[in-house]
Amino acid sequence: MIWDSIRGHGERVEWFRRTIRRGRLSHAYVFAGPGGIGKRMFARTLAQCMFCQRHSNEELLACGECSGCKQIARRSHPDLHEIGRESAKSSLVRIDQICGDSDHRGKAGLCFDMSRLPMVADRKIAIIDYAEDMNGSAANSFLKTLEEPQARALLILIASNPEELQPTIRSRCQTIWFEPLSSHDIAELLVQQELVVDPTEAAALAELSGGSLEVATQLIDPALRELRDTLYQQLAGEFDSIVLAEKLNSGIEAIGGDAGTQRRNVLWLIRFGLEFFRTATLHLSDRPEGAVIPAAVAFARRFDTRSPEDFEFVMSLFERMAETEHHIESNVSVPRCVEVLCEDLGHKLRPARR
Numbered sequence: 581m582i583w584d585s586i587r588g589h590g591e592r593v594e595w596f597r598r599t600i601r602r603g604r605l606s607h608a609y610v611f612a613g614p615g616g617i618g619k620r621m622f623a624r625t626l627a628q629c630m631f632c633q634r635h636s637n638e639e640l641l642a643c644g645e646c647s648g649c650k651q652i653a654r655r656s657h658p659d660l661h662e663i664g665r666e667s668a669k670s671s672l673v674r675i676d677q678i679c680g681d682s683d684h685r686g687k688a689g690l691c692f693d694m695s696r697l698p699m700v701a702d703r704k705i706a707i708i709d710y711a712e713d714m715n716g717s718a719a720n721s722f723l724k725t726l727e728e729p730q731a732r733a734l735l736i737l738i739a740s741n742p743e744e745l746q747p748t749i750r751s752r753c754q755t756i757w758f759e760p761l762s763s764h765d766i767a768e769l770l771v772q773q774e775l776v777v778d779p780t781e782a783a784a785l786a787e788l789s790g791g792s793l794e795v796a797t798q799l800i801d802p803a804l805r806e807l808r809d810t811l812y813q814q815l816a817g818e819f820d821s822i823v824l825a826e827k828l829n830s831g832i833e834a835i836g837g838d839a840g841t842q843r844r845n846v847l848w849l850i851r852f853g854l855e856f857f858r859t860a861t862l863h864l865s866d867r868p869e870g871a872v873i874p875a876a877v878a879f880a881r882r883f884d885t886r887s888p889e890d891f892e893f894v895m896s897l898f899e900r901m902a903e904t905e906h907h908i909e910s911n912v913s914v915p916r917c918v919e920v921l922c923e924d925l926g927h928k929l930r931p932a933r934r
């Protein structure tokens with residue numbers, strides 16, 4: 581069934597089905613919730629159900645085979661208009677996407693498309709991704725479309741930070757909240773979409789993803805995982821702070837990307853480190869849970885499970901890691917942060933070697 585590919589949002593599907601059956605579908609919605617949890621895919625599937633020629637809107641189903649369904653799949657349905665950031669690099673929804681460039685202002689763009697009659701379906705649907713990006717003039721142009729919609733038009737605004745939407749826009753839309761996905765769903769999606777082969781690896785990534793498939797896929801980069809393994813080996817084995825800092829910093833540089841990407845990658849390493857010590861403390865307190873990190877279990881075996889001091893010690897390593905997460909987020913030089921962290925961990929770990 582068409583909705584089977586959407587994870588974790590079954591209640592929202594039922595809600596829309598009931599709403600349509602009661603004839604209460606509104607003309608504008610904000611789909612709110614963290615990035616990478618399937619809001620846009622939900623919006624597209626909803627549009628497909630509305631345009632499927634073999635199912636009534638009340639059924640909220642799509643056959644996948646009729647011309648309406650095929651046009652949606654090919655992104656060529658003349659009554660579905662989608663806009664968003666042009667690329668990951670461009671940060672804004674541009675005004676010409678909303679109302680045409682300066683030569684065609686008001687004669688092109690989403691608002692123009694939505695002002696026209698549907699071509700093949702009985703309504704027009706717009707999906708605006710990153711809607712909170714719309715700046716002042718784009719938002720003002722869009723407001724008119726929102727206030728005077730075509731009959732049966734459906735506008736779906738997607739926003740990870742709905743509080744950043746212009747209040748005049750948000751107040752004219754009904755907000756539907758989408759929850760982060762469960763770790764179980766993320767792990768299954770990673771394997772199902774052949775992003776990760778090993779289910780244990782998928783479970784470990786899912787635990788770190790905060791319920792976002794987008795975040796989980798960012799963590800898949802093999803070079804980043806290699807650095808994670810280096811970190812784990814060092815923590816579980818003969819810790820050498822100079823060697824580790826060198827390896828981590830040069831590894832991050834080798835992965836490349838702009839300063840923001842490098843900062844993000846170091847943050848992942850720190851989070852891997854936090855997971856390592858979290859797993860170790862859980863083992864020490866005899867309640868292992870979540871994805872198992874074998875190196876962290878081996879590390880925990882060096883300590884006495886009955887000793888509060890040992891538990892406190894491992895907790896202090898966790899806290900030192902968490903401090904670095906905070907430092908990196910607050911714009912301190914990233915390579916220096918890594919060096920200081922490794923030095924401090926080295927000092928702490930040396931007398932604890934057993």
Ligand SMILES: [Zn+2]
Binds near residue numbers: 649
């Ligand atoms: Zn169909």
